[in-house]
Amino acid sequence: MPKRSSLPSLLFSMAALFTASLSLAADKVNFQLDWLPGGDKSPIYVGIDQGFFAEVDIEVRINQGRGSTEAITRIATGTSDIGIADIVALLQARAADNVPVKAVYSLLSQAPHAFVVKKEAGIQSVADVKGKKVATSPFTSSNIFLPLLLEKNGLKESDITLVKTDPGALGPMLITDATDVVISWLTSVDRYRSQAKQAGTELDVIPWYDAGLEFYATSVIASERFLKERPDVAKRFLSAFHKSVEFAFANPDMAAKAVNKKVPEADIPTAITTINSMRTLVYNSVSEKDGIGTITPERLQLTWQATAKAQNLNVTDFDPESVVDRRFYMEQ
Amino acid sequence: MKPFVCFNKVSHQYQSNTTHKVQALTDINFHINKHEFVAVVGPSGCGKSTLLKLITGLMSPSEGSVEIFGKTMHEPRNEVGIVFQKPTLLPWLSVLDNVTFPLKHQHGKVASEAKQYAMTLLKLVGLEQFAHQRPAQLSGGMQQRVGIARALILKPEILIMDEPFSALDALSREIMGFELLRIWEEEPKTVLFITHSINEAVLLADKVLVMSPRPGTVVEELPIDLPRPRNNTTLKHEKFAYYADILRDHIFQKHAALNE
Amino acid sequence: MNKALHRYLPILALLALIPLWELICYLANVPNYILPRPSVIYDAFINVDKMRWLEHLWATVRVAVLGFLLSIFISLPLAVLMVQSSFLNRTLFPLLVIIQSTPVVAIAPLLIVILGAGEAPRLAITCLITFFPIVVSTTTGMLSTPSELIDLSRSLKGSVFRQIWQIRFPFAIPHIFSGLKVGITLAIIGAVISEFVAAEKGLGYFVQFSTSYFKIPQAFAALLFLSIISLLLFQTIRWIQAIFFAWSLPAEEQK
Numbered sequence: 001m002p003k004r005s006s007l008p009s010l011l012f013s014m015a016a017l018f019t020a021s022l023s024l025a026a027d028k029v030n031f032q033l034d035w036l037p038g039g040d041k042s043p044i045y046v047g048i049d050q051g052f053f054a055e056v057d058i059e060v061r062i063n064q065g066r067g068s069t070e071a072i073t074r075i076a077t078g079t080s081d082i083g084i085a086d087i088v089a090l091l092q093a094r095a096a097d098n099v100p101v102k103a104v105y106s107l108l109s110q111a112p113h114a115f116v117v118k119k120e121a122g123i124q125s126v127a128d129v130k131g132k133k134v135a136t137s138p139f140t141s142s143n144i145f146l147p148l149l150l151e152k153n154g155l156k157e158s159d160i161t162l163v164k165t166d167p168g169a170l171g172p173m174l175i176t177d178a179t180d181v182v183i184s185w186l187t188s189v190d191r192y193r194s195q196a197k198q199a200g201t202e203l204d205v206i207p208w209y210d211a212g213l214e215f216y217a218t219s220v221i222a223s224e225r226f227l228k229e230r231p232d233v234a235k236r237f238l239s240a241f242h243k244s245v246e247f248a249f250a251n252p253d254m255a256a257k258a259v260n261k262k263v264p265e266a267d268i269p270t271a272i273t274t275i276n277s278m279r280t281l282v283y284n285s286v287s288e289k290d291g292i293g294t295i296t297p298e299r300l301q302l303t304w305q306a307t308a309k310a311q312n313l314n315v316t317d318f319d320p321e322s323v324v325d326r327r328f329y330m331e332q
Numbered sequence: 333m334k335p336f337v338c339f340n341k342v343s344h345q346y347q348s349n350t351t352h353k354v355q356a357l358t359d360i361n362f363h364i365n366k367h368e369f370v371a372v373v374g375p376s377g378c379g380k381s382t383l384l385k386l387i388t389g390l391m392s393p394s395e396g397s398v399e400i401f402g403k404t405m406h407e408p409r410n411e412v413g414i415v416f417q418k419p420t421l422l423p424w425l426s427v428l429d430n431v432t433f434p435l436k437h438q439h440g441k442v443a444s445e446a447k448q449y450a451m452t453l454l455k456l457v458g459l460e461q462f463a464h465q466r467p468a469q470l471s472g473g474m475q476q477r478v479g480i481a482r483a484l485i486l487k488p489e490i491l492i493m494d495e496p497f498s499a500l501d502a503l504s505r506e507i508m509g510f511e512l513l514r515i516w517e518e519e520p521k522t523v524l525f526i527t528h529s530i531n532e533a534v535l536l537a538d539k540v541l542v543m544s545p546r547p548g549t550v551v552e553e554l555p556i557d558l559p560r561p562r563n564n565t566t567l568k569h570e571k572f573a574y575y576a577d578i579l580r581d582h583i584f585q586k587h588a589a590l591n592e
Numbered sequence: 593m594n595k596a597l598h599r600y601l602p603i604l605a606l607l608a609l610i611p612l613w614e615l616i617c618y619l620a621n622v623p624n625y626i627l628p629r630p631s632v633i634y635d636a637f638i639n640v641d642k643m644r645w646l647e648h649l650w651a652t653v654r655v656a657v658l659g660f661l662l663s664i665f666i667s668l669p670l671a672v673l674m675v676q677s678s679f680l681n682r683t684l685f686p687l688l689v690i691i692q693s694t695p696v697v698a699i700a701p702l703l704i705v706i707l708g709a710g711e712a713p714r715l716a717i718t719c720l721i722t723f724f725p726i727v728v729s730t731t732t733g734m735l736s737t738p739s740e741l742i743d744l745s746r747s748l749k750g751s752v753f754r755q756i757w758q759i760r761f762p763f764a765i766p767h768i769f770s771g772l773k774v775g776i777t778l779a780i781i782g783a784v785i786s787e788f789v790a791a792e793k794g795l796g797y798f799v800q801f802s803t804s805y806f807k808i809p810q811a812f813a814a815l816l817f818l819s820i821i822s823l824l825l826f827q828t829i830r831w832i833q834a835i836f837f838a839w840s841l842p843a844e845e846q847k
């Protein structure tokens with residue numbers, strides 16, 4: 001009876017095909033971005049383009065994202081295996097929900113938050129912001145650290161006038177003196193610079209890390225399941241990723257081109273500018289001391305303290321060490 | 333011979349909401365013989381449409397029984413055809429398909445003989461040239477004729493008409509009255525004809541039932557002894573005004589009595 | 593007025609707006625990041641490769657149309673159920689209102705978690721935004737069937753299926769089409785929202801990409817594209833009605 005035997009035999013041959021393809025093909029890894037592609041995401045693109053992942057027998061698929069929280073959720077639910085997100089968001093998520101996601105590599109050892117001011121305004125430090133108008137967009141994660149920053153610099157929240165407004169309006173407001181200060185990420189400062197240039201003025205940037213806010217930001221995070229089931233793949237991935245990071249900052253134009261090749265919407269000049277503007281967040285005194293990628297207990301504790309303070313959480317309620325797994329990335 | 337339609341002590345109540353009941357009909361008794369043309373007149377709200385629904389079997393009376401061919405009605409039957417107050421044709425179907433619609437609705441398809449018969453009916457109501465037009469292209473009177481043809485397609489023995497010409501202007505209404513008589517003489521049927529118009533009742537019917545205001549009951553059964561075929565000259569017949577006056581008296585006396 | 597002129601009047605009115613727009617922006621010196629001028633939008637438009645435009649366009653139209661079809665597929669049976677059963681009508685309607693008034697953006701991340709990262713959550717979002725007007729208009733249409741016809745159907749002892757299929761449903765066609773016309777414009781909005789939340793292609797994604805890199809003229813070019821698609825899809829629904837259901841149009845729209 002051919003009818004009866006056909007289904008099992010079909011299943012059998014499919015299974016055989018499947019296992020065969022598994023044993024032949026490279027390890028597949030789904031990589032999650034925390035936002036749309038651009039220069040700041042270039043390491044993963046240039047790593048693929050340069051064949052760094054292929055060298056270690058890994059095939060990477062990139063999933064674009066819409067924010068750190070979403071990236072963490074997608075990794076936690078298994079849509080992606082590994083990806084990037086702000087470690088602050090991960091600390092919050094684990095403190096609240098114990099999501100099965102761990103940080104395995106630190107990409108930005110300094111947070112990107114900064115004040116942008118007009119050069120002529122004469123604002124040189126955070127303390128100078130006293131009595132000024134400060135504009136920010138409603139949803140940026142910078143807002144939660146603002147009170148802490150003011151406190152560390154001897155200011156009170158009442159010392160400034162804070163305005164929340166659409167991100168698109170921030171640049172124009174600064175140029176037309178509708179506000180004295182704009183809160184921005186270092187990676188976006190160039191937008192304001194070019195707007196200011198059109199209007200014939202120049203800008204100054206005051207990074208918050210220079211004013212006492214010392215903590216980690218964007219990190220590589222992975223699902224506990226991925227780390228448990230494919231530890232070897234995770235190790236190989238991180239070594240290739242590290243290589244990609246170094247390559248991207250050594251060759252910004254190639255990195256920008258690699259992004260543009262996959263995602264034509266991301267234009268090359270903008271991507272190069274972004275890569276250069278984030279360089280200090282990766283290459284700085286912290287990474288010089290600890291090495292890029294390393295997450296030290298001390299600095300992690302600082303990060304958690306800042307997070308807990310900003311979010312009104314009890315610092316002792318949660319051990320930040322539970323968020324990290326250091327077994328997968330070792331500095332070469 | 334047994335009567336075709338027979339109402340025995342029929343009363344009907346509507347449950348308008350959980351507590352409130354409306355007594356629409358009380359103690360209705362009458363019968364209609366084969367191929368008799370019976371008109372029902374009465375003030376608005378006296379229960380004429382309720383009466384119709386009971387004959388068609390769409391409802392069962394709260395009390396008493398409605399018999400057709402000597403059998404109690406429990407559910408709708410093909411022997412009863414209905415013509416509504418408004419033509420209510422289906423605008424997406426041609427005139428011909430509207431006429432055959434009851435067959436389509438009952439059996440899912442329409443045999444070609446049935447189509448032929450529908451054409452015969454359209455000829456009978458004078459609309460054979462309009463068979464393939466849409467209802468929207470027809471006048472109100474023409475639409476109502478399609479409604480009549482639709483009611484006849486299942487070859488009913490009994491034809492129920494609920495104020496079929498009330499939506500028409502006075503002139504078309506008169507013409508349609510004579511048309512109906514002509515159709516009735518070509519295809520004899522037992523007809524129950526509900527109307528507001530006393531003249532229409534006298535002109536068309538063999539017998540007129542007069543109903544009282546709610547709760548409705550039959551207060552008078554008046555045989556109309558006018559010669560057939562009836563036509564324009566019937567209106568001038570000496571007894572025409574006489575019958576109309578009797579009916580008028582019945583309807584308005586009742587009203588007067590209520591108003592006192 | 594000349595008949596052809598009358599017909600193309602809406603398009604001419606839109607075209608006349610363009611120089612006006614250009615002029616106002618020029619005179620008032622409106623910066624491009626607030627309201628770009630048409631000429632700047634045009635430049636941004638031709639700066640993007642045609643194939644890219646087509647790809648984004650196709651992705652959005654695909655989600656909008658498939659989501660719209662899906663919502664029809666769900667709405668019509670739902671409307672039938674609600675017309676047939678007053679119990680379902682009373683229990684389902686509040687539920688539908690709740691679903692409709694929930695901001696889809698708020699539950700979108702949830703949908704992605706449940707449905708995965710593929711096209712499914714996008715279709716679900718579009719469908720969620722679209723189905724309500726279709727259900728409501730279909731239900732209203734079916735309930736507006738003259739009671740005489742329902743009596744006729746009952747006197748013929750027609751089955752429930754035929755009562756719906758041969759009487760109630762066709763009677764609801766004019767209402768259904770009003771619902772579909774509202775629905776198709778919402779479908780575009782739904783597709784765009786879904787692309788804001790999860791997509792790597794599509795005009796909504798492109799708008800988001802452009803605004804997040806402050807390429808406002810490019811975003812406007814995509815927005816104009818979206819308006820054109822909305823108009824075309826809306827017109828398509830009207831054509832379908834005019835060709836297949838001409839009887840359901842009001843007398844002055846029938847030619």
Ligand SMILES: Nc1ncnc2c1ncn2[C@@H]1O[C@H](COP(=O)(O)OP(=O)(O)OP(=O)(O)O)[C@@H](O)[C@H]1O
Nearest residue numbers: 346347348354356375376377378379380381382546
């Ligand atoms: N479904 C119903 N529920 C409750 N009451 C009803 C219902 N249908 C009719 N009635 C009531 O029953 C009474 C008789 O109604 P019916 O429609 O039979 O009157 P009618 O003589 O046909 O009136 P008209 O001449 O205006 O058509 C009215 O008082 C009406 O309010």
Ligand SMILES: [Mg+2]
Nearest residue numbers: 380381382494
């Ligand atoms: Mg009535």
